[in-house]
Amino acid sequence: MPVTAEKLKELEKMAKKLRYDIVMMIGTGKPGHLGGSCSIADLMSVLYFYKMRIDPKNPKWPDRDRFVISKGHAVLAQYAALANLGYFPMDDLGTLKELGTKLQGHPEMLRMPGLEANTGSLGQGLSVSCGIALAGKLDKRDYRVYCIMGDGEIAEGQVWEASMTASYYKLDNLVGILDKNRIQAMGPIEKRYDTNPHADKWRAFGWNVLEIDGHNIEEIVAAFDKAEQVKGKPTMIVANTVKSKGVPFAENKAQFHHGMMTQEQYDTARELFVD
Amino acid sequence: MNKQNCRAVYGKTLVELGMKDERIVALDADLCKSTMTCLFEEAFPDRHFEMGIGEQNMVSVAAGLALSGKVPFVNSFAVFSAGRPYDQIRVSVCIGEVNVKIVGSSAGLSDFGDGATHQSIDDIAIMRVLPNMVVLSPADGIETAKMVKAMVDHDGPMYIRILRNDVPDVTDPKTEFKIGVPTVIRDGKDITVFAHGYMVYKALLAADILEKEGVSLKVVNVSTLKPIDEDVVKELCAGAKGIVTVEENSIIGGLANAIAMIMRGSAIPMEAVAVKDVFGQSALDWEELLVHYGLTEKEIVAAVKKVLK
Missing domain, CATH: 3.40.50.970 (Thiamin diphosphate (ThDP)-binding fold, Pyr/PP domains)
Known part of the structure; x- marks a missing residue:
């Protein structure tokens, strides 16, 4: 085990902090993408605070690892990670969606340092990631590319076009993460538009597939480490997650895909994550 | 040629x-x-x-x-x-x-x-x-x-x-291409014709026809459809008795719209030769299609006569 128990604790603590920041960012009186942001908080913690080779002082460093948030609406989790790393001042988190803010409702890289692509129209991030990974191969750079998608998002046909590009061009520098939180905007995937089975689909498209508990830091760490060892094909990590994980009143509820918290709910949620 | x-x-x-x-x-x-x-x-x-x-x-x-x-x-x-x-x-x-x-x-x-x-x-x-x-x-x-x-x-x-x-070939190899700047292909004083693509050639053919009738066309190649230097367009229209746009695409959202937008408020009459709001169809020859959709020197001549009325 390359990671100490202490590091695992630290990553767990950071995931909690990211959730706290997500709740703070949304606040009350305006809707926000709480569900999908909280479901990826543990994955974000491991990527940004353990796995990725990045330099917050040099966001355009050519050899940095790249993270593309294809499910752009969950960018709150990424904003929280970037702020905690010092890409921009923590105070700016309070400006989410305000006119002129760098914290747009969906990620805009020209406004915000540390973002690698514009996403928000679902299904495009994996293709962009393939392009970044192809360029890495061309330039013989050893950076790695991580792309997170939702299990509702993969109904977009472009995802499967990209999945073929990744396997055809043997993009072993690319790791996909499927945030399998089982709920899309209008309700449970299984009831609305079932995109299952997942692992089998990705395997059939030529990917190495790992399935994990997306809230178990140790499993997440192990999966990203394992993906690095795979040669000749991309890896997809199917992460079983819970929508709005960590916020009990919102967990597994479609209404919190893009929901508004009451003052009471907000206070409750904030309390949950205060150390 | x-x-x-x-x-x-x-x-x-x-x-x-x-x-x-x-x-x-x-x-x-x-x-x-x-x-x-x-x-x-x-x-x-x-x-x-x-x-x-x-x-x-x-x-x-x-x-x-x-x-x-x-x-x-x-x-x-x-x-x-x-x-x-x-x-x-x-x-x-x-x-x-x-x-x-x-x-x-x-x-x-x-x-x-x-x-x-x-x-x-x-x-x-x-x-x-x-x-x-x-x-x-x-x-x-x-x-x-x-x-x-x-x-x-x-x-x-x-x-x-x-x-x-x-x-x-209709353009001058020696002219530098600058993004956004329309260029005069043939000078003239009566009517300014703005065109892009192959329609520049068609506009030149129309200019030949009209020259014989005593009408002089200024043929302008608008090879950048966005951005378009508005001052240059206004200058090229100054003193013209009419403006005609010619394009091998829909009359909606193309050159006709762009020039009309720039020249809005001007008293110069304007006409557009373009594909009317319809889809294309198969033909055995490109020219045959262009004729069918009215993208010809003949139509340009007609448009010029219309603005001169």
């Missing part, structure tokens, strides 16, 4: 530029022998990417390549490179001002045989409406070569429309 095939010129120019600039890469969706990037593939197999028949993915992959410092040229027929991946061009490319070059080949009605699905009457309009997008339509092979070079030099999203068939 010397004729050149703009596709061939494009393919050849891209190879020449590729030799000097390693950042250039090309992507195709199973049409590289039509788009002529087969030449690039032959010259630089590692820098050419066959993306299969998936244009939406192709555009977003190109965005990823551009974000990593490459200068990607995305190739397909205009209906597939501009129309099908519209949202990918919008989100992956234009919002972030990503340096992707979209090549709309076999554009306009130039793919005469394949019918409405393959004839891009709408590419100019949908590319023009996107913020941050530069829209180009060369009048001939000479200008095509200059434009491809300009596309490499310019950092940002660009669309170029390439016709399928041979077209006569």
